[in-house]
Amino acid sequence: MATTTTEFFPEISVSPPSHDGLEFWQFMVAGSIAGSVEHMAMFPIDTLKTRMQAIGSSSLPSSAALTLRQSLGSILKLEGAAGLYRGIAAMGLGAGPSHAVYFSVYERFKGVFTASNQNNAAAHAAAGVLATVASDAVITPMDMVKQRLQLKSSPYKGVGDCVRRVLVEEGIGAFYASYRTTVVMNAPFTAVHFATYEAAKKGLMEVSPERVGEDETLVVHATAGAAAGALASALTTPLDVVKTQLQCQGVCGCDRFSSCSIQDVIQTIVKKDGYGGLMRGWIPRMLFHAPAAAICWSTYEAAKTFFQELNGSDNSID
Template sequence: MIPEPVEPDYEALPIGTGLGINMAAGALAGISEHTVMFPVDSIKTRMQVFSASPAAVYSSIGNAFTRISATEGARVLWRGVASVIAGAGPAHAVYFGTYELVKDLAGGNRPGHQFTATSVAGAAATITSDALMNPFDVIKQRMQVHGSKFRSGWTCAKTVYRGEGLGAFYVSYPTTLMMTVPFTAVQFTSYEYLKETFNPSGHYSPVTHVVAGGLAGGVAAAVTTPLDVAKTLLQTKGTSEDRQIRGARGVMDACRIIWGRNGVWGFFRGVTPRVVTFMPSNALCWLSYEFFKKVMGSYDRVPER
């Protein structure tokens, strides 16, 4: 009797498929994630910016969408998406490639819930990918704010560089790391735990990746919103006419301004659209990543006979 072919363990694919496939899958997942939820991200940015213009103050996602669509047109919510696409591909390739490599080296592929290994791998992935993505994120947010004069990422980049220097693209990098390192640690640890809990067999399961990714993204987004508000203030300060905001040099200055203007609630400006953005986008990111990893990894398999 001829034995039936044995399906390779899906969760074992990252080791066998190689760094290149993980990076390619990550790049495709990153582009998918950012483009789909970009309009909600634009609303989040606008809700976080401290503006003197009543036209730029929104009470909710629905209120923001209605007012922006009526006064500026819905297309404006896509302004800056090209910058994200340009940066998200290589940044997410580095992100997932680093994550899988460090997780393997730290023992994260051993049986059981390896919280320390996944947290370390997630932090390492964030530090490397954010160094690449930060300038693109600055350009994106400069184009997203109310009344932005920029219509192309290249024009925005040249204007910021000429007016504020290279440092403007990295003034928020320390704050970004302070936010994204814990975000990624929480996200990856939660995702790996939920994935193993919902799918202990380890077989490819789109539903598991969507649910685990969405829940992990929502929790991480809510926890790190205060630092995201500070990051937005630093990245968009060049568009402000407020001298105090324009003079902010780092996260401590940003936090003092936020506290002075809005108190503790100021640190949670835009928390709803941030969670609404990250739950589906994170679910899509993990679904895309695991799907592309499985599809591309399948080419490396030798069929059983």
């Protein structure tokens, strides 16, 4: 009976396996694997970005002190290579679940919004925005813990110590102080990212007409993902700086804000460091997101292919 409904009314079907032949849980597993691989592989670059964004130039002896090279050199000299991975456990705890939510929600709504037009960029963007609002609710607390652990001379011994101390000293609200900013940042980030990814993937496949009808290659997914990540990260860097400031406020010399207002944080940054302060860390942010997106999308599509083949094998046995 359910099969008949899907067949005659595909535009209103919400059956999980209706898109790409996968079950809802398979999208979640594929997304979880992709997110974990992406963040673990690129974590050192993320640490450099956090260090560059957290403390303004006015807190340093030189306005040029937070360059990428100097930040890297300082960490390696004072903390060793291990300093680049401080906080990775927090990201490990948050990346898997948040990306499981991220991709499963995206695929569900992508299937609903593009029922009549699979190449609708607006539909891909809208699905991406809904996905990021849901996933940010999962990742934000661990992202805050991760960023505080990444700071130079962080006062926290580890994930558990940071969680306990923040709860006691600042309350549970501190874990979500940057949630609004994160959503405001990631909504356009994700819209640009997904729309660019789908458009780039389509364009790359059309470059070689002889490949039409064949499986999309790993190179296509990686290239499209890198282009999407680079563009989206560049456009949203100012809001990422605000997010970092809110998550690290009051720790290791970072400013403390009376409210979580994006406008107030922006005004504080501009007053201290000028408008250039809003672009702090844009280079490592792009260096993170371009390869990270390539890794994430290629891993995700590979996992989807695995499940599609697995489902095909199961069907053939039945």
